[in-house]
Amino acid sequence: MKILVVDDSKAMRMIVLRALRQSGFGDAETIEAEDGAQALEKVRDEQPDLILSDWNMPNLTGIEFLKELRASGNETTFGFVTSESTPAMREQAIAAGAAFLIAKPFTPDAFEAVLSTVS
Amino acid sequence: MLDPVPIPIQEAVRDFFTDLLGRGVAASKRSPLDYEDPLVVGRYLDDDGELAALLVSDIAFAAISGAALAMIPKVVADEAIRLGEINETLFDNFREVVNVFSSLLNAPSTPHLVLKGLERHPEGTEDLRDVMASPSRQRTFDVTIEGYGSGCLAVLVR
Numbered sequence: 001m002k003i004l005v006v007d008d009s010k011a012m013r014m015i016v017l018r019a020l021r022q023s024g025f026g027d028a029e030t031i032e033a034e035d036g037a038q039a040l041e042k043v044r045d046e047q048p049d050l051i052l053s054d055w056n057m058p059n060l061t062g063i064e065f066l067k068e069l070r071a072s073g074n075e076t077t078f079g080f081v082t083s084e085s086t087p088a089m090r091e092q093a094i095a096a097g098a099a100f101l102i103a104k105p106f107t108p109d110a111f112e113a114v115l116s117t118v119s
Numbered sequence: 120m121l122d123p124v125p126i127p128i129q130e131a132v133r134d135f136f137t138d139l140l141g142r143g144v145a146a147s148k149r150s151p152l153d154y155e156d157p158l159v160v161g162r163y164l165d166d167d168g169e170l171a172a173l174l175v176s177d178i179a180f181a182a183i184s185g186a187a188l189a190m191i192p193k194v195v196a197d198e199a200i201r202l203g204e205i206n207e208t209l210f211d212n213f214r215e216v217v218n219v220f221s222s223l224l225n226a227p228s229t230p231h232l233v234l235k236g237l238e239r240h241p242e243g244t245e246d247l248r249d250v251m252a253s254p255s256r257q258r259t260f261d262v263t264i265e266g267y268g269s270g271c272l273a274v275l276v277r
Contacts, residue, residue, distance in 0.1 A: 105139035
């Protein structure tokens with residue numbers, strides 16, 4: 001399994017990668033991107049099986065990234081990992097094609113519970 | 120009519136940092152910080168672009184939380200505290216801490232706040248000085264992070 005982690009904070013990417021290891025995804029191959037624009041390139045080049053993306057990022061936000069992805073016909077499972085998780089954002093995320101939204105900060109258990117529903 | 124910006128209690132602060140840092144954290148209320156000491160200040164704006172709340176941290180808390188976030192060795196945080204200045208890596212990590220902390224300042228019935236800037240030793244614009252001098256509400260916490268030490272942070276609401 002190949003997982004793309006997208007966040008403009010290097011520290012937060014590290015935390016997500018650690019949570020993945022603690023959630024039973026230690027064998028997965030992981031790749032990283034710093035924003036939505038870079039993530040689109042990584043998707044094209046690396047064809048991940050799962051995408052975990054922050055929402056607020058420079059260049060291309062997470063929701064813009066997701067919309068461009070779906071507009072191009074790519075249906076890779078996509079989840080947000082973000083500090084903002086209002087009901088309106090959740091609605092917007094699901095409408096755009098996201099499978100889930102994990103709010104920061106998260107516990108490894110919460111992370112695993114969500115990922116177990118999509119893996 | 121929106122409710123006032125919420126200020127977290129110490130249990131919420133403890134649980135937040137425990138989840139974020141993945142290690143033991145203790146938090147307790149304390150008297151306000153001395154704003155003459157070196158500080159790091161995060162500004163939260165509402166949807167109208169108005170300053171609504173501040174997170175004010177001493178150098179110690181910015182250093183230890185910034186280090187713990189990315190599991191940077193404690194010695195790096197200790198050096199920052201000794202110098203009274205945090206390096207770029209710790210500062211960037213602390214920005215992420217303050218950014219995620221906004222989740223404690225938002226609720227469905229309250230103004231939507233987002234982090235719009237983090238400053239070291241801010242000289243202060245008028246609105247920042249006003250809030251720091253006379254916040255409508257504030258809470259200050261001593262926070263201890265397992266393996267890293269202690270520092271102080273305050274939440275001030277305009």
